[in-house]
Amino acid sequence: MTTSLTLISHSLCPYVQRAAIVLTEKEIPFERVYIDLANKPDWFRAASPLGKVPLLKIGTDRYLFESAPIVEFIDETEPYQLHPADPAERARHRAYVEFASQCLNGIGALYNARTETDFKNTLNALRQKFEHLDEQVSRSGPFFSGDRFCLVDAAFGPVFRYFDVFESFTRLETFRDLEHVSSWRRQLADRPSVQFAVSENYGDLLLGFLENRGSWISSLLRNREQQKSWVATRLVSE
Ligand SMILES: N[C@@H](CCC(=O)N[C@@H](CS)C(=O)NCC(=O)O)C(=O)O
Structure with a gap:
């Protein structure tokens, strides 16, 4: 994958961990941004229809939400399917x-x-x-x-x-x-x-x-x- 990936995270969220694990298994570089779920920033509310982490930011302006489609997207776009x-x-x-x-x-x-x-x-x-x-x-x-x-x-x-x-x-x-x-x-x-x-x-x-x-x-x-x-x-x- 050539586009940059950012995992919008919370330090205790087990669903975020699923995405982080799959990205690491596939050796895909990614950044992490942590948000305070008790005080959700406006950009997060706009990008997350359910108001939940994880979000996967693809490039500069595309967001995926829900861990299941996120991990399947990561799996399908990289070789060696999990x-x-x-x-x-x-x-x-x-x-x-x-x-x-x-x-x-x-x-x-x-x-x-x-x-x-x-x-x-x-x-x-x-x-x-x-x-x-x-x-x-x-x-x-x-x-x-x-x-x-x-x-x-x-x-x-x-x-x-x-x-x-x-x-x-x-x-x-x-x-x-x-x-x-x-x-x-x-x-x-x-x-x-x-x-x-x-x-x-x-x-x-x-x-x-x-x-x-x-x-x-x-x-x-x-x-x-x-x-x-x-x-x-x-x-x-x-
Ligand atoms: N079905 C969602 C569950 C994600 C979820 O429950 N995230 C929690 C943190 S672990 C969250 O963001 N909660 C904030 C809220 O509900 O306001 C997924 O699989 O991504």
Whole structure:
């Protein structure tokens, strides 16, 4: 691609990550512009009919919106397709990209859950999705459908990344005994395109976001911080 590409981003958005991963997989140079979603600039409102990131700016004045068409555009305009060639398998991959979006909705519901009961119910619903995925993902790995990294893998890298942060302060056991999903999750976490899709301080940014939700997960996080500071105070005073 000879035209310059700019990915209009937000540091925590998992849909933006999909586009960043695919651009990196395809070794396409691109710039990133971050916007404040709480204070959307006028040019962004004009370019984004749904008011959401990601946007892909092509050249100086064309914008694409919605992550699915954005990543398919990137895939189709560059050699070495990341979607399967077989139409039925491609349709199945597209369906699992949507499944990844539903997992993201479940994660949103999880970090917004106000009570322990809601939190547990939401986590159970997510666990059922991962159980289903454990049946679907390639047995030999490393990726969703075998040895080729596909667009569907780009959609799940950001899903699993949330759990890396959640597990840094609480035990959820969402993936317990899910051998195939766990192995896929590890492979995606090791993939450079997935790692570089977020900034180095992503974990801290997400922790700060979670702490301010006023939800059950915020209290888990604060309790954890309190426990740590009690231990530290005790160590200092002993
Ligand atoms: N269906 C959209 C979802 C994108 C999305 O939800 N973006 C969120 C951030 S992760 C956003 O921009 N929200 C701002 C808003 O809704 O005002 C896609 O696949 O691109």
